[in-house]
Amino acid sequence: MNAIQILESISLLLFKPGFCVQQPQDPTWEPNFFAIDDDIVWREGISVNEAPNHKVRTFDSNRISLLHLLIALLSQPLFYSPEEYLTVLNPFSTYLTSRKCKNVKNLFVSLLNVVLSYDTKGYGIPYVSAIDTQGEVETLTNQCLHLFLIMIEYKPPSIDNLQYLIDGGHPTLKKVYTAFKLQAGETDQSQ
Numbered sequence: 001m002n003a004i005q006i007l008e009s010i011s012l013l014l015f016k017p018g019f020c021v022q023q024p025q026d027p028t029w030e031p032n033f034f035a036i037d038d039d040i041v042w043r044e045g046i047s048v049n050e051a052p053n054h055k056v057r058t059f060d061s062n063r064i065s066l067l068h069l070l071i072a073l074l075s076q077p078l079f080y081s082p083e084e085y086l087t088v089l090n091p092f093s094t095y096l097t098s099r100k101c102k103n104v105k106n107l108f109v110s111l112l113n114v115v116l117s118y119d120t121k122g123y124g125i126p127y128v129s130a131i132d133t134q135g136e137v138e139t140l141t142n143q144c145l146h147l148f149l150i151m152i153e154y155k156p157p158s159i160d161n162l163q164y165l166i167d168g169g170h171p172t173l174k175k176v177y178t179a180f181k182l183q184a185g186e187t188d189q190s191q
Contacts (some may be wrong), residue, residue, distance in 0.1 A: 003091035006073065010066055011096075011103040014110075015040045020062050020121055022053045033102035038108050045113035060136040067143035070096070074150050093154040111148040 015031070015038070017023040024039040031037065036047055042063065044050040073092040077085055095101055118141040 002053060002184060003073075004095050008102055010073075011101055011107065013104055014063065014066050015103050020059045020066065022056045022059075025052065034099070034105070036105045038061050041106055041113065042110040043113040044118045045109075045116055047109055048113060057136070060140050064136065064139050064143055067140075067147055071143065071147055071150065074147075074154075089156065090154070093150070094156045097151055097154055097156070108148075108151065111144040111151075114144040115148060 014020050015037075019118070021040045021042070026039070029039060031040070038051045039053060040047050041048045042054070044054045048054075073078075073088070074096065076090045076092065096104065118137070
């Protein structure tokens with residue numbers, strides 16, 4: 001199984017009715033994988049009107065498990081030095097942040113809306129998560145914020161990224177940039 005198949009499966013599970021979202025009430029509903037769907041986004045907020053699914057918390061534990069999995073898959077850059085960070089292609093991050101990934105718009109909006117809708121006051125008690133036995137709301141918000149930051153931070157290696165790094169005082173990347181340009185030139189000539 002490759003990175004694309006793994007992420008396709010996870011992205012479908014994140015918005016699967018009955019697993020991570022409530023079954024839409026409209027019997028004619030068909031999933032739209034490449035647009036924002038109010039019925040399956042986790043919370044109302046930016047770009048999404050209120051829907052019955054937004055008040056349901058029974059699926060939070062499934063969402064948390066899948067977010068943990070996504071964060072683990074996207075953690076590859078932690079094992080590289082700062083010089084290698086933007087030069088090594090992470091297939092999981094590259095696919096998850098592309099338009100080709102199913103439900104990526106729903107995921108992005110869901111992550112953002114969960115974080116923005118978090119009630120920091122809780123029950124009016126500081127450190128409410130310490131007395132909350134399940135703590136799923138805090139955990140879900142925390143994982144959504146982590147994944148959101150990972151997704152917006154990722155920049156796939158490209159000629160522009162490498163040029164930016166070289167111009168920014170990273171002379172060790174000149175060899176990588178030269179090899180990247182040569183490889184790109186060979187690809188253009190072979191087509």
